[in-house]
Amino acid sequence: MATFFLVIIYLAFISLGLPDSLLGVSWSMMQPEFGARLETAGLLFMTIAGGTIISSFVSGTLLKRFGTGIVTFISCFMTAAALLGFYYAPSLIWLFLFAIPLGLGAGAVDAGLNNYVATHYKAQHMSWLHCFWGIGATMGPVIMAQFISEQNSWRNGYIAIAGLQFALVMILFFTLPLWNKISENSKINATKRQEEINDGIGGDTKHQKPIQIKGVKLALVSFLFYCGTEATMGLWGSSFLVNVKGLSVGVAAKWVSLYYAGITIGRFITGFITLWMSSQLLIRIGQITALAGTILLLLPLPSIFSMIGFILIGLGLAPIFPCMLHETPARFGKDHSQTIMGYQMAVAYTGSTFLPPLFGFMAANSTIGIFPFVVAGFVAIMLLGSEKLTSLLNKNRWSSREDFLNGGKTTFGE
Structure with a gap:
């Protein structure tokens, strides 16, 4: 039953x-x-993501009032x-009007399901969960x-996707009675998961405000530029390939789908790799791989290398978001994971909301050719923030162990 629920x-x-x-x-x-105008796509994207931010906050x-099943x-x-x-x-x-419910529909279910899986399941399930997001994102283009x-x-493309969405809605409707039943049965598993989480933290942060805990702001920077990178690639990648690389709209769309396929396949593989490799190492490898992909877009190479670059960026981004969430x-x-998870999701959506349209305005006033430079900058900032966070957390954990060995009180996060 638990497998069917997953x-x-x-x-x-x-x-x-x-x-x-x-x-x-x-x-x-x-x-x-x-x-x-060209940059209108950024405004539409901002409208969609803005609705997602609002629904995430509420x-x-x-979820408390109606339950995860009904909200989903x-x-x-x-x-x-x-x-x-x-x-x-x-x-x-009318596109702007329909963009509002499109964004509102995504936020609540995204935050609710991410928190549920992070709390109740191991790291591989978080990767596979976002792998299934990638299946949808790959099927779309x-x-x-x-x-x-x-x-x-x-237009026919949109109505086809709408039909698939309505099919999923019907499946969710007929499985609504399962949500409450599974939720009751999973309370024991949730308790076990929380005990495992407690074993991995070295100190007491319950008396601090979440935003004041060391490393939280660095984590938020990583989430901001991760989602900024992912969304900018998805929104403007096709325009870059059409206007700079000279590809047809259809071919460019297929190449963008390979980018999402890279994310999807990467997350499927990541689910297995998490069994023997730490999430932090996976985050680092992913960021370096994504940066290598942006370099391929920067260099004056034949168009085929741009396709390879898109795939590499997708593969690199694959483990980053689910691993950061699960960490x-x-x-x-x-004590503060739920609140900080909310901060991270809000900042993540802020990245997807503002960074792609910001690039759109920059491109409209210069050239779409700056696309690979901007994406490379986003990935570099994310990598630097993540590495600084890792260094800070390792330093705090060593301090906590030394205090424990000396018979003192742990000071993690103070």
Whole structure:
């Protein structure tokens, strides 16, 4: 029963991933139809992500009042209805109106399911959960590219994705009775998971404000630039390939789908690697791999190397987000992990909300050719922040051990 419940959660994350990459892939066709400027895609993306931020902030209240099952079902229904609205949208203003429920539908279920898995399951399940998000994010541009190539229609791509979303909504509807039952049965597992978390922390932080715990702000920087990198790649990667590398819209869409495929496959593999490799090492390897991919985009090489660069960036990004999420209780203690998880999700969505449109304004006033330089900068900042956080946490843990051996009180996080 618990395994079947995990499958339901994975399906919910497919529905989260399906719409995420559609706008960036289809914008090259949508822009002339609506007579919009290039940077309007950034504003639409900001509207979607802004709704996600709002629903994430209120997710705790919603989940307590209605339960994870109901919130997940309603959220997926909202995204399906919004995608259907994109298909029928007669003008640009309607795209902005439907972008609101599209964002609102994603936030609550994302925060709720991430916290549930981080608390109740091992690290491999967090990686596989986000692997299923990647399946959705990969399927989205593949389906859209098919409709653009064969029918020259972005609208049919949106209605096809909406149909898949509604199918997932039906599955969630018929499994609603399972959520309360499984939730009761999982309380024992949650207690065991919290005991494991306690064993990994070296000190007492319960009397501190979460934001004042050493390393929290550095963690927030990593989340900001991780999501900024991931979203900028998804939103502007196709435009870069079309306008700088000279690829057709259909081919560019397929190459962007390979980027999301890299994230998906990487997270599937990461789930197994976490059994014998630490999350921190996986985060470091992922960041270095992503940086190597951006270098391929920077160099004046044949177009095929850009495809390899997109795949490398996807593979590099794959382990970073789920591993950082799962490390939250181990880094900062169980007493504040829920609050800090909320901070991290909010800052992550802030990165996806503001950094891609910021790049859009920069590109509109200069050239889309700055794309690889900006992405490389984002990855570099994320890597530096993460390494500084690791150094700080290791220093605190050694101090805690020395205090313990000397018979003193632990000082982790003070």
